[in-house]
Amino acid sequence: GEDVxxxxxxxxxxxxxxxxxxxxxxxxxxxxxxxxxxxGAGLQLLTYIFSNxxxxxxxxxxxxxxxxxxxxxxxxxxxxxxxxxxxxxxxSLRGGKLIFGQGTELSVKP
Amino acid sequence: DGGITQxxxxxxxxxxxxxxxxxxxxxxxxxxxxYRQDPGxxxxxxxxxxxxNDFQKGDIxxxxxxxxxxxxxxxxxxxxxxxxxxxxxxxxxxxTRAPEAFFGQGTRLTVV
Numbered sequence: 001g002e003d004v005x006x007x008x009x010x011x012x013x014x015x016x017x018x019x020x021x022x023x024x025x026x027x028x029x030x031x032x033x034x035x036x037x038x039x040g041a042g043l044q045l046l047t048y049i050f051s052n053x054x055x056x057x058x059x060x061x062x063x064x065x066x067x068x069x070x071x072x073x074x075x076x077x078x079x080x081x082x083x084x085x086x087x088x089x090x091x092s093l094r095g096g097k098l099i100f101g102q103g104t105e106l107s108v109k110p
Numbered sequence: 111d112g113g114i115t116q117x118x119x120x121x122x123x124x125x126x127x128x129x130x131x132x133x134x135x136x137x138x139x140x141x142x143x144x145y146r147q148d149p150g151x152x153x154x155x156x157x158x159x160x161x162x163n164d165f166q167k168g169d170i171x172x173x174x175x176x177x178x179x180x181x182x183x184x185x186x187x188x189x190x191x192x193x194x195x196x197x198x199x200x201x202x203x204x205x206t207r208a209p210e211a212f213f214g215q216g217t218r219l220t221v222v
Contacts, residue, residue: 008150031209042116042200042213043153050209088152090211096141096160097168098204098211102152 002026004091006101013109018076020104022089025070032065033090034074037103043088046074076106084108113137116201116214123195123221131186131217133201141204142184143211146170146197153200159184188219195221 003025012018024032029051035043049056049063049072056063062075072089086103093099114135123129133142141160145153145168155168159178173192178184184203188195201214 006152033211035213040216042215043202045210045212048209090153092204092209092211096158096204097155097166098143098158098202099155099169100145100153102150 002091002093002097002099004089004099004101006087006089006104008102009105009107011107011109012079014079014081016079018074018079018083018106018108020074020076020087020089020106022072022074022101023070024072024089024091026091026093027067027070028094029091030094031092032063032072033088033092034061034063034072035088035090035100037086037088046087079106079108081108081110114201114203114212114214116199116217118217119215121217121219123219125221126190128187128189129195129219131188131199131201131219133184133186133214134182135203135212136182137203137205137212138181139203139205139212140181141206142178143202143204144168144174144176144184144186145200145202147200147216148197156186156199195219 033048034046060077089101143158144156157176159165175187
């Protein structure tokens with residue numbers, strides 16, 4: 001079946017890099033996404049990667065996709081306290097279904 | 111400004127009543143989605159629609175109903191059959207030209 005898994009918590013120090021990991025089961029994905037959610041708010045799209053790409057970089061964000069292992073990661077360079085939030089990985093499947101992981105709560109300590 | 115709007119932001123209902131949550135988008139997107147968010151469980155897909163007058167059940171459709179009579183609108187009804195309706199509900203849409211899914215700000219439903 002379709003499933004997207006993430007670890008629930010990550011804690012880093014300000015200025016360090018953060019790496020948030022995600023695994024998925026359905027190999028028919030077309031796009032994979034990273035979203036950020038701040039308390040009480042909707043989801044903000046951070047970046048996305050087409051399923052035939054290996055890497056995408058966008059300023060402080062680097063997305064790595066290992067299609068063989070069905071593993072996606074988001075690296076945030078020079079993490080700031082404003083980056084503290086919940087980060088969701090999502091997978092878009094053929095047929096239009098869009099499924100999300102449980103979210104990883106990132107805590108950035110000064 | 112183009113965007114996706116959910117209303118109301120907070121909704122209170124008595125147990126046993128049906129309630130309808132609104133989701134409107136002016137992005138000309140074909141696909142629309144409804145998710146439920148509970149603490150520690152991420153987003154779970156309730157229903158989705160790829161085109162007008164067509165929709166599919168997601169992973170937790172029981173106790174919910176939707177309609178898609180217009181491209182811009184995808185209302186969700188939480189029926190009295192939904193055993194635990196108190197949650198944060200999020201609506202999203204995706205266009206055909208670009209893969210980004212845009213989200214509304216959510217509706218927090220509390221059933222008392």
